[in-house]
Amino acid sequence: MDLAEQLRNIGIENISSSPSQMYCYCTDASQIRGMPECVVRPQNTEQVSDIVKFANDNGIPLVARGAGTGMAGGAVAIKGGIVLDMSGMDRIISVEVENLQVLVEPGVVHSKLNEVLKPHGFFFPPDPGSSEMCTLGGLIGNNGSGMRSVKYGTTRHYVLDLEVVMADGSIIHTGSKTLKSITGYDLTGLMVGSEGTLGIITKALLKIHPLPKARSVMLASFETAEMAGEAVVRTLASGIVPSACEILDSTTIQALKSYDPQLDLSNAGAILLFEVDGTSGAVREGIETIKEVCSSLSFHTKAAEDTAEAERIWSARRMVGAAISRIDPKRTRVYVGEDIGVPIKEIPVMLSHIHKISEESGIPIMIYGHIGDGNLHTGMAIDLLDSAQMETVNKIADRIHRTAIMLGGTVSAEHGIGAARAEYVRMEKGNALDVMSAIKKALDPKGILNPGKMGV
Amino acid sequence: MDLAEQLRNIGIENISSSPSQMYCYCTDASQIRGMPECVVRPQNTEQVSDIVKFANDNGIPLVARGAGTGMAGGAVAIKGGIVLDMSGMDRIISVEVENLQVLVEPGVVHSKLNEVLKPHGFFFPPDPGSSEMCTLGGLIGNNGSGMRSVKYGTTRHYVLDLEVVMADGSIIHTGSKTLKSITGYDLTGLMVGSEGTLGIITKALLKIHPLPKARSVMLASFETAEMAGEAVVRTLASGIVPSACEILDSTTIQALKSYDPQLDLSNAGAILLFEVDGTSGAVREGIETIKEVCSSLSFHTKAAEDTAEAERIWSARRMVGAAISRIDPKRTRVYVGEDIGVPIKEIPVMLSHIHKISEESGIPIMIYGHIGDGNLHTGMAIDLLDSAQMETVNKIADRIHRTAIMLGGTVSAEHGIGAARAEYVRMEKGNALDVMSAIKKALDPKGILNPGKMGV
Numbered sequence A, B: 001m002d003l004a005e006q007l008r009n010i011g012i013e014n015i016s017s018s019p020s021q022m023y024c025y026c027t028d029a030s031q032i033r034g035m036p037e038c039v040v041r042p043q044n045t046e047q048v049s050d051i052v053k054f055a056n057d058n059g060i061p062l063v064a065r066g067a068g069t070g071m072a073g074g075a076v077a078i079k080g081g082i083v084l085d086m087s088g089m090d091r092i093i094s095v096e097v098e099n100l101q102v103l104v105e106p107g108v109v110h111s112k113l114n115e116v117l118k119p120h121g122f123f124f125p126p127d128p129g130s131s132e133m134c135t136l137g138g139l140i141g142n143n144g145s146g147m148r149s150v151k152y153g154t155t156r157h158y159v160l161d162l163e164v165v166m167a168d169g170s171i172i173h174t175g176s177k178t179l180k181s182i183t184g185y186d187l188t189g190l191m192v193g194s195e196g197t198l199g200i201i202t203k204a205l206l207k208i209h210p211l212p213k214a215r216s217v218m219l220a221s222f223e224t225a226e227m228a229g230e231a232v233v234r235t236l237a238s239g240i241v242p243s244a245c246e247i248l249d250s251t252t253i254q255a256l257k258s259y260d261p262q263l264d265l266s267n268a269g270a271i272l273l274f275e276v277d278g279t280s281g282a283v284r285e286g287i288e289t290i291k292e293v294c295s296s297l298s299f300h301t302k303a304a305e306d307t308a309e310a311e312r313i314w315s316a317r318r319m320v321g322a323a324i325s326r327i328d329p330k331r332t333r334v335y336v337g338e339d340i341g342v343p344i345k346e347i348p349v350m351l352s353h354i355h356k357i358s359e360e361s362g363i364p365i366m367i368y369g370h371i372g373d374g375n376l377h378t379g380m381a382i383d384l385l386d387s388a389q390m391e392t393v394n395k396i397a398d399r400i401h402r403t404a405i406m407l408g409g410t411v412s413a414e415h416g417i418g419a420a421r422a423e424y425v426r427m428e429k430g431n432a433l434d435v436m437s438a439i440k441k442a443l444d445p446k447g448i449l450n451p452g453k454m455g456v
Helices: A003-009 A019-024 A045-058 A110-120 A136-141 A187-191 A225-237 A250-259 A280-295 A307-318 A320-327 A344-361 A387-406 A422-429 A432-443 B003-009 B019-024 B045-058 B110-120 B136-141 B187-191 B225-237 B250-259 B280-295 B307-318 B320-327 B344-361 B387-406 B422-429 B432-443
Strands: A038-040 A062-065 A082-085 A092-096 A101-104 A159-165 A171-173 A200-207 A214-222 A244-249 A270-278 A300-303 A332-334 A366-370 A375-382 B038-040 B062-065 B082-085 B092-096 B101-104 B159-165 B171-173 B200-207 B214-222 B244-249 B270-278 B300-303 B332-334 B366-370 B375-382
Touching: A003 A038, A003 A045, A019 A038, A045 A062, A045 A082, A045 A159, A045 A200, A062 A136, A062 A200, A092 A110, A101 A110, A110 A136, A136 A200, A159 A187, A171 B432, A187 B187, A187 B432, A214 A225, A214 A280, A214 A307, A225 A244, A225 A270, A225 A280, A225 A344, A244 A250, A250 A270, A250 A320, A250 A366, A270 A280, A270 A307, A280 A300, A280 B280, A307 A320, A320 A332, A320 A366, A320 A375, A344 A375, A344 A387, A375 A387, A387 A422, A422 A432, A432 B171, A432 B187, A432 B432, B003 B038, B003 B045, B019 B038, B045 B062, B045 B082, B045 B159, B045 B200, B062 B136, B062 B200, B092 B110, B101 B110, B110 B136, B136 B200, B159 B187, B214 B225, B214 B280, B214 B307, B225 B244, B225 B270, B225 B280, B225 B344, B244 B250, B250 B270, B250 B320, B250 B366, B270 B280, B270 B307, B280 B300, B307 B320, B320 B332, B320 B366, B320 B375, B344 B375, B344 B387, B375 B387, B387 B422, B422 B432
Parallel strands: A038 A082, A062 A082, B038 B082, B062 B082
Antiparallel strands: A092 A101, A101 A200, A159 A171, A159 A200, A214 A270, A214 A300, A244 A270, A244 A366, A332 A375, A366 A375, B092 B101, B101 B200, B159 B171, B159 B200, B214 B270, B214 B300, B244 B270, B244 B366, B332 B375, B366 B375
């Protein structure tokens, strides 16, 4: 009796196991592949609990999946078994503005939540690039963040409580409905970022934040990436906390200019994009202060004169992912070594290391990202059918990861560890990995929850 | 051979075991008592590791202690054994303003860190009332916060990495030197608030924040506590995030006025104290907005006209703890039921429950605290030698705790669970406590680390 049949026998519905459907679930936005035996689409917590209990009783791997936008294979069933497609559990259960919180199911798409919150004058601050597609369950599982984390922090800061189905099928609440509670261990924080290896999230109580009254952006152009790095350090020390602080390196700038020749970007070694939000006075003051701080290092600064101009500047930033195709239209972007973070002071060093790696390997590497918290994204494009090229970028990624760790940094600041970066957890965390594995073993003794991920 | 001698035999120094010294270590700011067999004052991580390993090998309870300012018995050796007095490990090892971080030992006193950071234009935002005494190790162990957490969050948000000695004596690093990393489970967040039950913190890498350029305060007086609660809800929804939002109820106001008749406080049902910080324009706008929002509910608002006046207002707030003695100078304040938190919308309900409990028991209860995140402190004073009174306040505390839980709240928002509130963890957290206990068991199988605390 195959797995789908066994599940049907215990009353589970919405099961697929046809090869064509399994193919749709065999990967995410990474290069990781793994074919599940079947996919189940639960509609509520009790169904999830039944499925997890079945999997645990029978030692069957179980992988929760939202929209599959992950970049590290976190939602890929590399050991086979069951994929739990959580996208059908997509209700926004309640919006409690007075309590500064919303209760959601994990399948809610990120941008949908912010649409619903906008008329209330609120928003959910984490802002992943995949906002239009990714689900909140995936965002929480990966502790995602985005451009505004320099001011607003990561997803972990906005999760008040999670309903979680544990490996044995029991259902717990990790947190509290209050904004501040220290009763017991921080199970909420532990579940956030655990990529479905410790439990399956079935509901999330999220803290929301009032929408800022005003927002403005400015660009500063620098001769070298080092000077841009120095400007970031000085800006953050000036007492202004920008709501975004992004870098575009020279390769990225060239790709953008060739993608859209109308874009008014300097031929700089690096451009910083700053956003400030708050009350209108605070925004004015913030932009002025940043301009002043940058003036001795930058050869050109430009503040957006109105919302439309700010929007044009942001569009350019958002185009980065697509622009890489302009380097060579026959190539496809691959996500490897794309999410490192380093201490702020090490950013110029990291940038020059990546430039060196790019030169030595002959593969152009775009660098952009959330420099305000040390998170740099790299972009490489290859001919996917050329296995030698894939091997080259994997080697590049390995060098990038090792360099980041050497500088006191991390192999993933926001995209996830999954299977793609699992081998680096020991290198980065040392014997703390043993503590993580002990926790994994205690909460999932049979190892059924997303096996093969995160190095645990 | 007694414990002190055994420790000396393995090369440990700085051990005390005289009854008079043990007496100094037998309690904290709570009513919990427990006599250790000896106290050791380690000077570095290796010594801590040696002591922990010895305790683990011999199954001896081990309690880490900073300044003993805790209000729940967290640092009290209720099962005897060894107290590790960490106050001698008090170096500020490095201040790296460019990386927005400092590396400290756990014995550093909170206010000392902010003194050192001030000339750099930075500060460490968590602001416990015990700032002048409490150590950072204790603050981290309890995930302390304070008046400014409504804007800045709790200690957990500012811990980047911890060096921790685990129960087996091994030394791990939980986090990263980068501002954002998602490699592995959030062991940092797990250790923060675990009250020394999972490991002994020997170093902490803390994130620092630029000092705001300006800061101002205002008071708003309300006929009833309910109206004050409504004003808080509207203020938080207005888009302004105050840096403090405190409530003083009528009992607290009367105690303050009798403590210092010069204090210019209205005879109100409740007074809210708001602080706004940021750039000077933002502060002006913030205060104006709050004034406007409160105007239809408050019968009197008053913004501080200068720094001196703001300081006078803050002094009144800080006097609250002492002022309680004015209710009856022969009584001593006891800390029981003093740290609940409820969802913001439930604050007026909680306030009226406490008023009712106070009336029914005949014990005056002051209420004040960080209403902006739902955290209410209560103050009761009794004759400590009268055991009937102690019994009465314990019954009151029990009713307060149960009411908070019933309203979706917590028995401790920032002071700690320790031994004093351990019995409520199951009530508040349900079967999530089993998950906590499984983690405790996995990381400290012999149960030597701070046994009898947190309900695990």
